[in-house]
Amino acid sequence: MPEVVRHSSTARWALALTLLIALVGSQVFFDRNAPQGHDIPLSTLSPDVVRAADLGLHGAAASLLWLRVVQNVGMYVLQSPKTMSSDMQAVVELDPKFSYPYSFAVLMIPGIDRSQTPQALAIGERGMAENLGDWRIPYYLGFTYHFVLHDPKNALVYMTQTAHTPGVPEGIKVSALNYGSQTKVEEQTREIWTAIRDNATDDVTRQQAQDNLDHLAIIDGLKAAVAAYKARYGTFPTRLDALVTSGIIPAIPQDPFGITFGILHDNGELTFSLGK
Amino acid sequence: MKHSFIRDTLVVAKNTFKESVRDKVFYALFAFAFITITFTLFLGSISLSEDVHVIRSLGMAGIYLFSILITVFLGTALMYKEIERRTLYFILSKPVTHAQVVVGKFLGLFASVALSTLGMTAVYLATVLYAGGGFDRLALLAVFFEILELGLLIALSIFFSTFAKPLAGAVYAILVIYIGHSLGMLAAVSEKSGVLAHRFIQVLYYLLPNLEKFNIRDLVLYNQAPSLSATLAVVLYAAVYATILLCGGTLLLKRREF
Known part of the structure; x- marks a missing residue:
């Protein structure tokens, strides 16, 4: 008669714990090594295809x-x-x-x-x-x-x-x-x-x-500061930083859309560019 | 003891109802449906103030999809299990006809599927109410249409289960559901095809179950309801189609050798 191998309760718990650690470990390993930037792009399915496949829903x-759209506005x-x-x-x-x-x-x-x-x-x-x-x-x-x-x-x-x-x-x-x-x-x-x-x-x-x-308020503020600079020094500033160094404004405000402002020395008009 | 057609059919129906509500699949799917419908509360909260719209559209879709799954899983195995377990011998040895067995099975399963659908609807109504959408009474109309569709699908599943194994029956049923919701689109496409293809699709259009007749969910979503005549036409369509399928199922069952 073959001998029945009996495992102790401790051995069973050890096996379960090992398997659990292996499961979580493999998930962590996968996430760390998963290819980046391969998300399914939006606009992959035409409405006709969805309409044909959605069982009338x-x-x-x-x-x-x-x-999906409202959760991906940033994307x-x-x-x-x-x-x-x-x-x-x-x-x-x-x-x-x-x-x-x-x-x-x-x-x-x-x-x-x-x-x-x-x-x-x-x-x-x-x-x-x-x-x-x-x-x-x-x-x-x-x-x-x-x-x-x-x-x-x-x-x-x-x-x-x-x-x-x-x-x-x-x-x-x-x-x-x-x-x-x-x-x-x-x-x-x-x-x-x-x-x-x-x-x-x-x-x-x-x-x-x-x-x-806020964007409009910043533009208004800068225009007013440029006008104040002109009134004080009789000329337009060559750079917007001059508005700060001259003490007219405490700092160049941060635009909510990330727009960087500049100035045309000839007529004092503001210029706009994205980024630094 | 005198036997009547209706009383004996109801005995089969009662047993089928008991059997189907004891099925673990029934409870598992109902639990998933409960989770899905209540999960729409979360989806609504990330929808840019369109909470009620999202909850209603996804909630009604959830009720429909889970009801379909319950119908297909239980329906396609119903007759086959009786044949495989040879319990059908026992039933037919009693003074019960094939027609009574098929109709009784249909009524029993219809009662349990309708019960589960109404259960899901109660969860849905509570969810919409909680989200501030008030009592969605028109959803009850959509569910009524859905129950008619489920009746037709139960008849279809029983029809398939008289000759196909559960897996094959489920595949056939799902195919018919898919085609049944695409018939209008197929008919529109066929108008641009050749005469022969157009005629062929027209035949399919009238013969296969047109399940879009039962779909008023998008109408209800905007607080609109179909006319009384349209509703009666749909009830008649479901009754006639289910009767044809049950007659077909009875004939197929009779022709099987036991």
Whole structure:
């Protein structure tokens, strides 16, 4: 009769512990050696393919894609700004009645990549055609025409539509009706960004509006400082640092979009460049 | 003791119901469904203030997908298990007809699947309520349509289980579900094809179950409901299709040699 090998309880525990350590160790080893930068890029699936494969759950597929887009706004900025418009297009293709993606696309895409403004406008205009009754779509379209395309005529058309959208918040309605009343474009822009910030329903849009307001405030501050320098020394500074060394401002402010400011010595106009 | 068709069928249905609600797969899938539906609360929280929309769309999708899984897993094994275990001999030795067995199995499984779907719906309604979306009464209409679809799929699974092994039956059922949701798209594509292909797809369009008829989830998501006539047409369609499949299943069962 063969002898039955019996393992002690300690041996079993030791074996279990060893296997557990090996499991965690292999995971750690894999993570440390995993190839970097091989994430699946966004925009890999066309809406037609998703629509054919989602068992009629188009709304759920659109929600999942929407979650993916809003969680990757930073990645679009850093890696693939051009794909944001096609991903947003896919969301609205899958669920044409989902209103927020239209306005989000109109507001965010030009801010991430100006060259994609026509695509952003096309998404917004499709949202208008769907007649969803969301004031954000015409308001953000009007703002994009005003701020990005410097087209007050079209901006006014959408601002008027915003003011007549049922349920529009009072602050937005006033801002839309006032469109064109400000003589300075900057003042008009500031007024719209303020209304967007005050009526935003999510943190990303609110932060986008606040960053733009901060950006405008920094420009105004620097322009005022340059004018003060000219008044004091009779000439424009050769470098912006001169505003600090002369004690007019304590430091060159940090722009929320990472823009570095410069100055033209001849006329004191500010110059803008990305990065140092 | 006198035997009536309905009473004997209900006895089979009752036993099938008990058997299916005791199945571990049933509870495992229900637990996953519970986790998935409540997980939509987290997904809603990262959706840029579109919480209720995301919870509703993904929640209704979760109910549908898990109900389909429960139906396919339990339905495709139902008749096959009876045949393999030879318990069908025992049942048929009683004064019970093949039709009573098939209809009884259908009713029993339909009751358990409907119960699990309603259970998931209760979790869903509580989740939407908790997220601030109020009582989503239109979701109940979407679930009603879904239960009709599940009835058709149960009949289909029983039909397959009279001649196919559970795995093969599950594959067939999943294929039919997939095609059933793509028929409208296939019909649209076929209009651009040749006459022969167009006619062939038209035949498939009318013969295969058009499961998109039961899909009102995207409509309900925007607080819209189908008309009463459309609803009645869908109820009739489900009843006729399920009857055809159950008759087919009964015929196939009769032709099997035991």
